[in-house]
Amino acid sequence: MAPGSRTIAAQRREPRQRAFKVPRIVDHDRRREEIARLAVRVIQRDGAESATVRGIASAGGFSIGVLSHYFRDKDELVGFAFQWLAHQSFADLDAAVASAPPGLARLRTALEFMVPATAAPSFIRVWLSLWGGAMRNPALARVHRAYYARWRRYLGRCLREAVQRREIAAPRSLRNATDLLTAAVDGYWIGASFEPRRFPLRRRRALVAQLLTTVLGPAPAHGRRAA
Numbered sequence: 001m002a003p004g005s006r007t008i009a010a011q012r013r014e015p016r017q018r019a020f021k022v023p024r025i026v027d028h029d030r031r032r033e034e035i036a037r038l039a040v041r042v043i044q045r046d047g048a049e050s051a052t053v054r055g056i057a058s059a060g061g062f063s064i065g066v067l068s069h070y071f072r073d074k075d076e077l078v079g080f081a082f083q084w085l086a087h088q089s090f091a092d093l094d095a096a097v098a099s100a101p102p103g104l105a106r107l108r109t110a111l112e113f114m115v116p117a118t119a120a121p122s123f124i125r126v127w128l129s130l131w132g133g134a135m136r137n138p139a140l141a142r143v144h145r146a147y148y149a150r151w152r153r154y155l156g157r158c159l160r161e162a163v164q165r166r167e168i169a170a171p172r173s174l175r176n177a178t179d180l181l182t183a184a185v186d187g188y189w190i191g192a193s194f195e196p197r198r199f200p201l202r203r204r205r206a207l208v209a210q211l212l213t214t215v216l217g218p219a220p221a222h223g224r225r226a227a
Contacts, residue, residue, distance in 0.1 A: 035080075038059050039051065039077055041059060049129070053068075056077065079142075082140060082144075085126070086143065090150065090154075093113055096113040102158075103162040104158075106161070107155065108208060108209070108212060110155070111208045112208050115185060115192055116189060116192075124193045131144070168217070181212075192204060
């Protein structure tokens with residue numbers, strides 16, 4: 001066979017081959033989101049430490065090669081999964097407060113949302129996995145910091161709106177008020193998750209209301225609190 005004859009023959013056959021092939025279009029952003037969902041599901045079941053790339057691939061019917069195309073290693077995959085979860089959490093928060101007016105009513109609704117009515121063990125596991133991982137994994141630590149920075153900005157915005165609407169007096173320190181609300185709500189949802197009978201829905205709402213009064217003080221006499 002003359003040099004190059006195979007290539008020529010292949011080139012002659014190429015138009016016929018192309019005629020029967022339909023290129024497969026892959027939405028890479030959607031595929032990464034799909035993998036993130038799978039990773040969160042596996043983390044909910046096994047915990048972040050026990051979750052493996054092989055297990056995540058198996059859960060979605062993917063080969064390990066597919067996952068490695070999008071993520072260098074497990075740390076990058078888990079970090080992206082938590083980043084996706086944080087984004088979803090804020091999307092759910094926006095939906096939950098959509099009907100609440102700005103200011104104190106929206107702040108109270110947001111705080112109540114962050115203390116879920118029913119926290120399944122899988123919910124607890126996935127967030128505690130993030131906290132535990134953030135102590136050792138710089139990528140998870142960045143996700144954790146970004147999540148809480150966004151949550152504090154959200155609370156700060158609600159507080160400023162409440163002041164502008166004269167629903168509360170201006171806090172002596174907006175930063176301190178924001179940090180107190182953030183830390184207290186974390187404690188509430190952990191307590192409610194482990195002892196749901198101790199923290200029924202009515203009591204959780206009462207505790208959020210008491211928290212707001214404790215941190216922000218009573219409403220000004222000339223102000224108006226949202227119902």
